Amino acid sequence: MRLTNLRRSTPFRLALSFALLFILTVVATGGIMYHLLRNGLNAQLDTALNDTFQVISSTYAPDDIEDLVTTLDSYANLKPADDGVYSLIDASGKKLAGNFKAPILPEGVFTVTSADLGLKGSTVYRLQGAKLGQNTLVVGRSFAQMDSMLRTVLVSLIWAAVLAVLAAVGGGIFLASRAQKRLDGVARTMLEVSNGQLESRIPLRNADDDLDHVFKQINDALVRLAGLVEGMRQVSADIAHELKTPLNRLRLTLEEARQAHGEQDDVARFLDEAHDECDQINATFEALLRISQIEAGARRLSFSLVGLGELLDLVEDVYTDVAQDNRQRLIVEPCRETYINGDRELLVQMVVNLVENAIAHCPPDTVINVSLRRDGPIAVITVADTGPGIPAPERDKVFRRLYRLDKSRTRPGSGLGLSLVKAIADLHGARIEIEDNSPGVKISVQLPAL
Ligand SMILES: Nc1ncnc2c1ncn2[C@@H]1O[C@H](COP(=O)(O)OP(=O)(O)OP(=O)(O)O)[C@@H](O)[C@H]1O
Ligand SMILES: [Mg+2]
Structure with a gap:
C-alpha cells in the first residue's frame, strides 16, 4: 500500500488513533509513577535523616558534649x-x-547544594539542624543515591515507552493492513461489477466474523443482481431473435407485393414505406442482439493489439466526405500512435457511432473534432461537436437502450447507438464521460492503454 493510500485508509487511521491513545496512556502512567516514586523517596530520605539526627542528638548531655x-x-x-x-x-x-x-543556619530542615556548604562537587543535600544548648548540630544526607535510583527508573520508563510506541505502531500497521486488504477486496469487486463483470464476488475468509457476514450479504445481493440482469438480457435477446424470422418473411412478402403491383401509385408508395419500416425494425433487432452479444463478454477472448491512431485515420477517410455532404466539417487531430488491447472491429464501431451521432444530430456548419491523447496509463479518445448538445439531466439516460431525446424522435434511428458505445467501452474496461462543449457535446472514452 502506498503512503498516501495508507493515510486515507480508515483501518490505518483507527489503528493510529489507538496507538496514540496507548502511547499517551503509557507516558501518563510512567509520569505518575515517576512522580509518586520521587515523593516517596523524598519522604523516606526525610525520615532517615530525622532518625539519624535523633540518634546523634540523643548522645548529648547539657554539661558534657564529649x-x-x-x-x-x-x-x-x-x-x-x-x-x-x-x-x-x-x-x-x-x-x-x-x-x-556548617554555616550558621536557622533551625529546621532545608535543601542546599554543596556550594552553599562550601564543599566541592555539585551534590544536593537535605539538612536538618537544631540547637543543642549553646551549640548547633547539623546533619545532612545527599540526594545522590535517590537521584541514581530515579535515573534508573526514568531510563527503564523511557525504554518501556519506546517499546510501547514500536509495539503500538507496528501492531497498528499490521492490523490495519490486514483490515485494509479485506476492504480493498470489496473495492476491487465493486469496480469490476460496475465495469460490467457481474460474476465478480468479494473474497471471503470464512472467519465467521462480522465483516464476512456483511460481505456474504453483498455477494448474495450481487448473485440476485446478476440473475436479474442476465434475465433481462436474455429476454431482449430472445425477443429480437424470435421476431427476426417473421419480420424477414413480412419484408419478403412486401417486396413480392410491390413487384406484383408494379405501378407507381399510392399503394406502391405505402408498400415501399412498409418495407423501409421493416428494415428499420430489423436494424433495431440486429443492434439489440449485437449489444447482448457484446455484453456477454465472449469477444474478450479475441482481443489483440489495436493502434488507436490508425483507427481514427480510417474513420477520417470514410467520414470526412459524409460530413462534407452534410455541410459539416470533420477534423481528426494529428496524434501519437497509442496501442490498446481490444477488438478492432468493435472499437471502429464505437468511434463511428459517436461521429455518426454528431453528423446526424447537429445542423450544418457544425465542426466535429476527433482527438486521441495519452494520459498516463489511459488512452483518451474524444469526439466533440459544436451542435445543440445534450442537456445535463439527459447525459446519463442517453446510454439506455432505445432512449432518444424528444427532438430526435422524428429522425431515423433507434436510440441504440450510444448503448452499443457503452457496451463496447465496458467490454474494454473503459469509462465514458459526456461533457458540455459550450456549444455542443464532448464525449470522451478513457481506455486502459498498453
Ligand atoms: N452529438 C450529439 N448531439 C446532440 N444530441 C446527441 C448527440 N449524440 C447523441 N445525441 C442524443 O442522444 C440520443 C441517443 O443517441 P443514440 O446514438 O443512442 O441513438 P440515435 O442516434 O438516436 O439512434 P441510432 O444511433 O440507434 O441510430 C440521440 O437520439 C440524440 O437525441
Ligand atoms: Mg446514434
Whole structure:
C-alpha cells in the first residue's frame, strides 16, 4: 500500500488513533509513577535523616558534649562526605566535630547544594539542624543515591515507552493492513461489477466474523443482481431473435407485393414505406442482439493489439466526405500512435457511432473534432461537436437502450447507438464521460492503454 493510500485508509487511521491513545496512556502512567516514586523517596530520605539526627542528638548531655562529639565524628568517618555530612559548631561558629563546617543556619530542615556548604562537587543535600544548648548540630544526607535510583527508573520508563510506541505502531500497521486488504477486496469487486463483470464476488475468509457476514450479504445481493440482469438480457435477446424470422418473411412478402403491383401509385408508395419500416425494425433487432452479444463478454477472448491512431485515420477517410455532404466539417487531430488491447472491429464501431451521432444530430456548419491523447496509463479518445448538445439531466439516460431525446424522435434511428458505445467501452474496461462543449457535446472514452 502506498503512503498516501495508507493515510486515507480508515483501518490505518483507527489503528493510529489507538496507538496514540496507548502511547499517551503509557507516558501518563510512567509520569505518575515517576512522580509518586520521587515523593516517596523524598519522604523516606526525610525520615532517615530525622532518625539519624535523633540518634546523634540523643548522645548529648547539657554539661558534657564529649559523647556527642565522639558519635558525630564516628558518623562522619563512617560515611563518604558526598553521602552524609555532619557538623557541630559552637555559638561563635567554630567547628567542634564533624566532616564540614556548617554555616550558621536557622533551625529546621532545608535543601542546599554543596556550594552553599562550601564543599566541592555539585551534590544536593537535605539538612536538618537544631540547637543543642549553646551549640548547633547539623546533619545532612545527599540526594545522590535517590537521584541514581530515579535515573534508573526514568531510563527503564523511557525504554518501556519506546517499546510501547514500536509495539503500538507496528501492531497498528499490521492490523490495519490486514483490515485494509479485506476492504480493498470489496473495492476491487465493486469496480469490476460496475465495469460490467457481474460474476465478480468479494473474497471471503470464512472467519465467521462480522465483516464476512456483511460481505456474504453483498455477494448474495450481487448473485440476485446478476440473475436479474442476465434475465433481462436474455429476454431482449430472445425477443429480437424470435421476431427476426417473421419480420424477414413480412419484408419478403412486401417486396413480392410491390413487384406484383408494379405501378407507381399510392399503394406502391405505402408498400415501399412498409418495407423501409421493416428494415428499420430489423436494424433495431440486429443492434439489440449485437449489444447482448457484446455484453456477454465472449469477444474478450479475441482481443489483440489495436493502434488507436490508425483507427481514427480510417474513420477520417470514410467520414470526412459524409460530413462534407452534410455541410459539416470533420477534423481528426494529428496524434501519437497509442496501442490498446481490444477488438478492432468493435472499437471502429464505437468511434463511428459517436461521429455518426454528431453528423446526424447537429445542423450544418457544425465542426466535429476527433482527438486521441495519452494520459498516463489511459488512452483518451474524444469526439466533440459544436451542435445543440445534450442537456445535463439527459447525459446519463442517453446510454439506455432505445432512449432518444424528444427532438430526435422524428429522425431515423433507434436510440441504440450510444448503448452499443457503452457496451463496447465496458467490454474494454473503459469509462465514458459526456461533457458540455459550450456549444455542443464532448464525449470522451478513457481506455486502459498498453
Ligand atoms: N452529438 C450529439 N448531439 C446532440 N444530441 C446527441 C448527440 N449524440 C447523441 N445525441 C442524443 O442522444 C440520443 C441517443 O443517441 P443514440 O446514438 O443512442 O441513438 P440515435 O442516434 O438516436 O439512434 P441510432 O444511433 O440507434 O441510430 C440521440 O437520439 C440524440 O437525441
Ligand atoms: Mg446514434
